[in-house]
Amino acid sequence: MAETIANGRADQCANNIDGPTNPMVTPILTDLYQFTMAYAYWKAGKHNERAVFDLYFRRNPFGGEYTIFAGLEECIKFIANFKFTEDEIAFIRSSLPPTCEDGFFEYLRELDCSDIEIYAVTEGSVVFPKVPLMRIEGPIAVVQLLETPFVNLINYASLVTTNAARHRFVAGRSKILLEFGLRRAQGPDGGISASKYCYMGGFDATRRITVFLCFDSNVAAGKLFGIPLRGTHSHAFVSSFLSPDEIIEKSLQHRDGSSVCEDFVSLVQTWLNKLKWSHLLGGIFSETNQSELAAFTSYALAFPGSFLALVDTYDVMRSGIPNFCAVALALNDLGYKSVGIRLDSGDLAYQSCEARKFFRAIEKEFGLPGFGKMNITASNDLNEETLDALNKQGHEVDAFGIGTHLVTCYAQAALGVVFKLVEINNQPRIKLSEDVSKVSIPCKKRCYRLYGKEGYALVDIMTGENEPQPKVGERILCRHPFSESKRAYVVPQHVEELLKCFWPGNSDKTREDLPPLKEIRERCIEQLDKMRPDHMRRLNPTPYKVSVSAKLYDFIHFLWLNEAPVGELQ
Numbered sequence: 001m002a003e004t005i006a007n008g009r010a011d012q013c014a015n016n017i018d019g020p021t022n023p024m025v026t027p028i029l030t031d032l033y034q035f036t037m038a039y040a041y042w043k044a045g046k047h048n049e050r051a052v053f054d055l056y057f058r059r060n061p062f063g064g065e066y067t068i069f070a071g072l073e074e075c076i077k078f079i080a081n082f083k084f085t086e087d088e089i090a091f092i093r094s095s096l097p098p099t100c101e102d103g104f105f106e107y108l109r110e111l112d113c114s115d116i117e118i119y120a121v122t123e124g125s126v127v128f129p130k131v132p133l134m135r136i137e138g139p140i141a142v143v144q145l146l147e148t149p150f151v152n153l154i155n156y157a158s159l160v161t162t163n164a165a166r167h168r169f170v171a172g173r174s175k176i177l178l179e180f181g182l183r184r185a186q187g188p189d190g191g192i193s194a195s196k197y198c199y200m201g202g203f204d205a206t207r208r209i210t211v212f213l214c215f216d217s218n219v220a221a222g223k224l225f226g227i228p229l230r231g232t233h234s235h236a237f238v239s240s241f242l243s244p245d246e247i248i249e250k251s252l253q254h255r256d257g258s259s260v261c262e263d264f265v266s267l268v269q270t271w272l273n274k275l276k277w278s279h280l281l282g283g284i285f286s287e288t289n290q291s292e293l294a295a296f297t298s299y300a301l302a303f304p305g306s307f308l309a310l311v312d313t314y315d316v317m318r319s320g321i322p323n324f325c326a327v328a329l330a331l332n333d334l335g336y337k338s339v340g341i342r343l344d345s346g347d348l349a350y351q352s353c354e355a356r357k358f359f360r361a362i363e364k365e366f367g368l369p370g371f372g373k374m375n376i377t378a379s380n381d382l383n384e385e386t387l388d389a390l391n392k393q394g395h396e397v398d399a400f401g402i403g404t405h406l407v408t409c410y411a412q413a414a415l416g417v418v419f420k421l422v423e424i425n426n427q428p429r430i431k432l433s434e435d436v437s438k439v440s441i442p443c444k445k446r447c448y449r450l451y452g453k454e455g456y457a458l459v460d461i462m463t464g465e466n467e468p469q470p471k472v473g474e475r476i477l478c479r480h481p482f483s484e485s486k487r488a489y490v491v492p493q494h495v496e497e498l499l500k501c502f503w504p505g506n507s508d509k510t511r512e513d514l515p516p517l518k519e520i521r522e523r524c525i526e527q528l529d530k531m532r533p534d535h536m537r538r539l540n541p542t543p544y545k546v547s548v549s550a551k552l553y554d555f556i557h558f559l560w561l562n563e564a565p566v567g568e569l570q
């Protein structure tokens, strides 16, 4: 059904941009009030008045001082294919009062986004509160229809990308991160979006390393976005085995094809006995769980070149680790290098250190270089706090599998992205509020990031559309938008204009290309690298300064006074 709608829509649209990833993202994925307003604008003959809206957020999430902007590509794919189907028009008609005139539905039938212009920060950029992430210009009725889907597409995308970046930051650059959240995500779209955006925000920043250090267990996301996949196995696989007698096909060919071991099960048992009587390991364990050993042996027979075992089903140190090592040593005899273990319960710091000691002891005892470096993956309700605690305690984990806390954004449910009118027919507009942080910044604006001597970003500044651009080496006054006393002179060493044209509409502007996901992820890494460390730290980070030019400051306050009624005391 969804596919039919998407295909039907694509037929009507003359552009070469694919539709959104989720075919449910259609022009009716919006709030009813966007249609009632569109009708009222149309009825008043106001629908084509040229409006400018800013999309921004008011506060950084997770108690931090930065956010990653994500979701732009999906917004552009949405508007590139924006067209109502007959079915949708009929449904809108049935949802509005019968008094609504036919002419409005004729108008909807002809509607597309060719008259809309979109300026946006490049996806994957580090962004800050109040600065527009997107500026949307066009006929007011159409731009209003875009509010809900745009906010929807940006909100979770930016939140979860930021969450991933924060988890990466705590885990450290050298750790492998695995996104395990599909089963716990908020529905299929939550799962697919989480995979896409965690990949964007969680990739290792050591660019010289060419292997991927960020993986996903979600196969559909691997197919859709080319995200590298990885996984282990579950407790069910281990507990489904009752005894080694279940293994019928016991032969395994040497990796180089030179010989065949006819009874791999016995080879594993031989190694287990050697471990039991080894003087370095003696006393750590006695009888291991034989059904677990059967499960590991079977998994090794299925994947001899990439053997990895979940070792906490029965007892990590007395069973899981010795069983894993017996199988890994047997595989080693046949030329196969095992991958490692996963720990999914208990004290992950302690167990990882004990496991490492065991691996190193084997390396020493049996003269097997590299065995001590066996990969240790940890999972189980991990989040920023537990990663931080593990770091403080000291651990030997190489890879973290993170699900629930990452994809559900457990620490903060929404980013609070808003979409506010800042200009209509070239008239700046302001939205006032008792809460100063909610007062909108009027005018069609230009936004810049100013960099200092040390290469770090110093401040973002918003100016009026026609103000001269800040210049390298030239002092500019940066003012807090609402606090009179907060201001600073900045002499930028580099100036970056933040809003670029991603959808020129009928204008003659050049459209920025939509970069592939990998490039967006690289931008994200680069941008985070350019942030001053004190903005990035978890505890009491320094707020990044967001400012306006002196001229815009004066104008905001002029408009504020103009629009706010004067109270009368009696």
Ligand SMILES: Nc1ncnc2c1ncn2[C@@H]1O[C@H](COP(=O)(O)OP(=O)(O)OP(=O)(O)O)[C@@H](O)[C@H]1O
Pocket (backbone or CB within 6 Å): 344, 345, 346, 347, 348, 349, 350, 379, 380, 381, 382, 383, 386, 389, 390, 393
């Ligand atoms: N060394 C550690 N320091 C701090 N937190 C840890 C440490 N090791 C594990 N944790 C966290 O402690 C929590 C343990 O949770 P819980 O008690 O539910 O797990 P468990 O009983 O060990 O496992 P399960 O219930 O899955 O068998 C998890 O959130 C885990 O990430």
Ligand SMILES: O=P(O)(O)OC[C@H]1O[C@H](OP(=O)(O)OP(=O)(O)O)[C@H](O)[C@@H]1O
Pocket (backbone or CB within 6 Å): 180, 181, 183, 184, 234, 344, 379, 380, 381, 382, 401, 402, 403, 404, 405
């Ligand atoms: O803990 P998360 O960060 O959400 O990561 C995903 C979890 O999913 C799996 O558990 P499973 O579904 O078997 O559930 P359980 O571990 O809670 O028993 C896996 O073993 C992880 O523990």
Ligand SMILES: O=C(O)c1cccnc1
Pocket (backbone or CB within 6 Å): 180, 181, 217, 230, 231, 232, 233, 234, 401, 403
């Ligand atoms: O591959 C895994 O180990 C995995 C995948 C999803 C959730 N938990 C674990």
Ligand SMILES: [Mg+2]
Pocket (backbone or CB within 6 Å): 344, 379, 380, 381
């Ligand atoms: Mg678990």
